[in-house]
Amino acid sequence: MPIKYYNKTNLFHMFNNEISYLFTILENGQLGQLYFGKRVNDKEDYQYLSERGHRDMQACPIGDNPYFSLEHIRQEYPAYGNGDMRYPAYEIETSDGSRIVNFTYKNHTVFAGKKELTGLPATYVEHDEEAVTLEITLEDELINSTIVLSYTIYEERPVIARHARFHCDNNQGISLETAMSMCLDLPDKEYNMLYLAGAWSRERHVCERNLEYGTQAIYSMRGCSSHQFNPYLVLKRKNTNEQAGEAIGFNFIYSGDFLGQIEVDNFNVVRILMGIHPNEFRWKLNKGESFTTPEVVMVYSDKGLGGLSLAYHNLFKDCLIRGYWKEKERPVLINNWEATYFDFNEEKILQLAKAAAETGIELFVLDDGWFGTRNDSTSSLGDWYPNLEKLPEGITGLSRKINDLGLKFGLWFEPEMVNENSELFQKHPEWVFGDRRRHLSKARGQYVLDFSKEEVVEYVYQMIKKVLSEASVSYIKWDLNRAFSEVFSNDRGKEYQGKARHKYILGTYSLYERLRKDFPEILFESCASGGARFDAGMLYYAPQAWASDNTDAVERIKIQYGSSMVYPICSIGSHVSAIPNEQVFRKESLSMRANVACFGTFGYELDITKLQADEIQVIKKQVQFMKKFRKLIQFGDFYRLRSPFEQDYNTAAWIVVSGDKKEAVFAYYRILQRPESSYDKIRLWGIDEETEYLVEEIRDSVLEAEKLTSYKHYGSELIHIGISVSDYSSGMKHIAKEIQGDYLSRIYYLKAEK
């Protein structure tokens, strides 16, 4: 069992072959953090890690002992009271207004496997042998309440999953004001903080900063995980790169408001807190009630950021994504949004679908505008029945006709929203979040339905279920197109309001869960104005997520590169769209657009009926390529080779390698043609040094006179010397247009020679 408790030294040691996590019961009964990192030997005494200096002037929780100051001791799950002046992991207010608590060790249990977190997404095990869980109960006798801290260590992964459960047996109840999912106190500050930040259409850009004294944070108070910050933080040593060096990742398995905060105290101790954002959160627990925080997954890597990402990708593919689509290659789809927006009828849709079917595309997705009287964004959200003017035989008839063309059929919903101009709103104006005595802001013409209320979720569930039961739907795109601005749950009273935002997310999860159970073979893709809810919480329900409304290839390299920091390639929704691009008006070749989009779930989002015959031929080749390589690309081991976030972004590269290292697909992108550029090589990674590979360039259009590059190299050459990506084409007019000029991309297939 890799979780040990040493009675004599009060030491807990969780370990496997890769990592160790050590903490102790302090003299005052609270828990002290000792170490998280590379595996160290298992032994009874690690007390020396809890260093004590003589600290006069500090609060002394034990007598007058100046050596025992909680301000200076690294802690496991700290609270206010007893002298710790840093931000606490939780805050509780009792009925008399006191916020001083003293939860001390009561007992613990260790068991094989991992429990579900009821109503919440969380990592899981398929067999109990895959992980061991430690639950420690802390108790504050004065307020008759307990906290259970749960830690699961996976046997063969550098992963610890954590959450906390609060329970109240106090007659007056207690109020949770802050309930973070985890805290980690690290002994030094020689790290950089890496995080994913952005905005609509430039989500998840990789950012890095030094740690400074005081606090630095990522957060969302928008009701969803947000375009602005992803709920993921990394602490990396300053010299850590993609292939080497230490890094610790913290991912919050949750889709609502969050806070990821790093506090550096004046003794260089670093405190990481992650959990539900305390702003607007207040959860009253009455006698007999409990509250469970969502889960945080901590991963340690000594193999650089690449090793960290790989551990997260594997964890999310194996132990978070569930169900029918878990290991299945994702269908190549076409979506009508950028082709038609709201302006379509059945005839137009069938024309698109017919042209798509002829290229080998497998799934047609009907986006926004098929329901109620929706012809723009001002009406009908909430009225989930087909617009018979546009679709005379409804979704049932249309889906049958699409199936007859040899395509599966997918459908867009935005279940959590409502327009004022809708039957739903007219019937139930009180089902909207907001104080009805005040102005209520619309965003994109819509309001947020109060999904904290079961009756609202039930109503929407029944409408969606009816459509899905009658039609032949294989895929759902589940959208959410606004942030929450005035959250107030009508008719629920004061105490409820601090719960409303979290209960909303639980309502969303419950609707997902019911629909998943009713229609287990439907592939769900989550979406939120592009990538505002691209988080691990969603992946538990929807195995893929629309990465961004920005489908420009140059921008997508950055977005997909950033997303790959933590999320697996099979989860990254990516499409080829028309030129000029709708977001940045750039014009890139069809090849460049597909060579970026194929590192994801892959599909098209353009009016295919308007393309020329030669473009259709190219699309056919691209679809063939994707079908041949998608298993490898979506489920292989992904490594980033060159970052688009380095100064002077002009090139980027990545590779995906099969588990047995016998195959790989390598992609290189060059944005602008530069005159007389220097020689350039990209060193590959992840392949086997001793294997000889046949390296072949793959292109979707090849001129007759042209011969594509193909050569043999040992893995060691490709890793240590690299593959040449030198740009010889400037000023050479006879070179094929596909390999000259701006926005160039190259894809190579590597196959082990026998």
Ligand code: DGJ
């Ligand atoms: C936002 C999404 O990101 C788009 O792909 C599209 O589905 C629109 N919403 C439809 O309103």
